[in-house]
Amino acid sequence: MPYVFTEQGIAMLSGLLKNDIAVQVSINIMDAFIEMRKFLMLNGQVFERLTNV
Numbered sequence: 477m478p479y480v481f482t483e484q485g486i487a488m489l490s491g492l493l494k495n496d497i498a499v500q501v502s503i504n505i506m507d508a509f510i511e512m513r514k515f516l517m518l519n520g521q522v523f524e525r526l527t528n529v
Contacts, residue, residue: 483509 481489483506490502516523 481505 486502486505486509490499490506493499493502
């Protein structure tokens with residue numbers, strides 16, 4: 477059994493769940509994926525340097 481979901485998996489799950497709390501949790505998770513993507517894009521050079529070290 478997987479312990480994580482992909483961004484696409486969360487989007488698919490939110491289409492099935494109709495409970496207000498479940499929808500809000502799905503939105504929060506999608507926002508977290510967006511913020512994580514922004515963080516990785518903004519700090520890409522730092523990660524490259526760490527890889528080289």
